Amino acid sequence: MTTYTCRIADEIFQRFPGYVRGVVIAHELTNGPSPPELLGLLREAEASVRARIKPDAVAEAPRIKSWREAYRAFGAKPAEFRSSIEAMARRALKNDQLPSINALVDIGNLISLRHLAPAGAHAIDGLAGDIALRPATGAEQFLAFGSNVTEHPLPGEIIFTEGDTVLTRRWTWRQAQHTLTLPESHAVEFNFDGLPPLPSAEVEQAGLEIMELVERFCGGRARFVLLTQANPSTPLAV
Numbered sequence: 001m002t003t004y005t006c007r008i009a010d011e012i013f014q015r016f017p018g019y020v021r022g023v024v025i026a027h028e029l030t031n032g033p034s035p036p037e038l039l040g041l042l043r044e045a046e047a048s049v050r051a052r053i054k055p056d057a058v059a060e061a062p063r064i065k066s067w068r069e070a071y072r073a074f075g076a077k078p079a080e081f082r083s084s085i086e087a088m089a090r091r092a093l094k095n096d097q098l099p100s101i102n103a104l105v106d107i108g109n110l111i112s113l114r115h116l117a118p119a120g121a122h123a124i125d126g127l128a129g130d131i132a133l134r135p136a137t138g139a140e141q142f143l144a145f146g147s148n149v150t151e152h153p154l155p156g157e158i159i160f161t162e163g164d165t166v167l168t169r170r171w172t173w174r175q176a177q178h179t180l181t182l183p184e185s186h187a188v189e190f191n192f193d194g195l196p197p198l199p200s201a202e203v204e205q206a207g208l209e210i211m212e213l214v215e216r217f218c219g220g221r222a223r224f225v226l227l228t229q230a231n232p233s234t235p236l237a238v
Contacts, residue, residue, distance in 0.1 A: 004127050006189060007233035009134035012158065016070060020200045021133065022192035022207035025124075026214050026222035027238045029186050034106045038217050042098065042106050045113035049092040052116070058090055063116040066195040067172070074135070074158050076170050084118045084172045104181045104188055107213045111192065115206045118172035118193045122160075122179035124236055125187045129163045131236075133171075142166035143177050160191070186220075189236060200226065 006023055013019060034042070053061045059068060059078075064086045068078035082090070091098065092113060100106055104121050112119035122131070136153035140161055143150050153159050153169055160168040167179050172193060181188055190210050194203035207224040214222050225234045 003235050003237045004124075005130045005233050005235050006227070007130060007132045008227050009132060010229065010232065011135055012133055013229035013232070015073065016195060018196040020194045020203050021227045022194065022203040022224065023227055023234060024190040024192075024207050024210045024214065024222055024224050025188075025234070025236055025238055026190070026211075026218070026220050027187045028220040029104070029188060029214065029218040030220070031102050031104050031181065031183050031185050031218055034100045034103045035217065038103060038106055038110075038213070039100055041213075042100070042110040042113075045110040046092040046097065049089050049113050049116070050095075053089060053093060055093045058086065058093065061089070061116070062197050064089060066197065067118070070195060071170065074156055074171075075154060076157070076173070081170050081173050084120065085112055085116060088113055089116065102181065102183055103217045104185065104214070107210060107217065108190060111206050111210055111213070114209075115192075115198070115202060117195075117198050117203075117206070119191065119206070119210070120168065120172065120175060121181045121188050121190045122167055122175075123181050123185035123187065124179065124189050125185060127162060127179075127236070131160065131162045131167065131189070133158065133160050135159075136161075136166075140164045140166045142169050144169075144174055145177050145180060147177075190214075200228070
């Protein structure tokens with residue numbers, strides 16, 4: 001059985017000093033609807049955002065501002081293309097509850113809101129190659145969730161990709177159809193992204209929280225690794 005890897009290109013670390021990515025890899029999972037206990041944790045995470053950020057100061061919150069600056073750095077207008085954490089924070093501040101999708105998706109969302117940083121999950125059951133966070137050439141293809149129109153990222157845009165199949169455009173903006181986490185997903189890769197001022201120790205803590213929640217609500221086996229410039233890749237095996 002082929003074991004694929006997850007890698008971060010060195011250009012990412014060079015352009016964004018201090019960046020780290022926490023990765024949780026989990027196998028033998030049973031995904032499904034979130035039980036009341038997990039939904040309660042998601043609602044608590046939404047409330048924590050309202051306790052920490054003023055509705056008229058979202059863009060200046062340090063952990064959101066860092067992503068707006070990163071988006072500008074690779075040519076994306078942050079007011080037009082909001083990072084996943086900014087979009088979710090703004091929704092929480094409007095008292096608009098996130099819909100419950102399934103246990104794995106809800107775990108990613110609650111950890112993202114709890115720590116005010118982007119988090120996302122990709123089903124890896126059907127991968128046919130290695131996955132990587134890297135700058136785009138512009139030749140890659142992206143099919144967004146809910147769309148039948150194939151797009152191409154802009155050259156230099158930060159993408160998460162399997163070969164030339166884009167899994168997430170603009171780093172943390174929008175996920176593709178290709179690796180959606182579904183009820184039938186049994187293996188998954190979680191990303192938790194840390195830009196300063198988020199300390200790497202908190203990225204590690206968030207990863208451990210993801211592991212604990214996955215094992216509690218979905219069973220299976222999981223492990224965590226912190227990807228850094230000194231340790232930029234990991235196998236997608238547990």
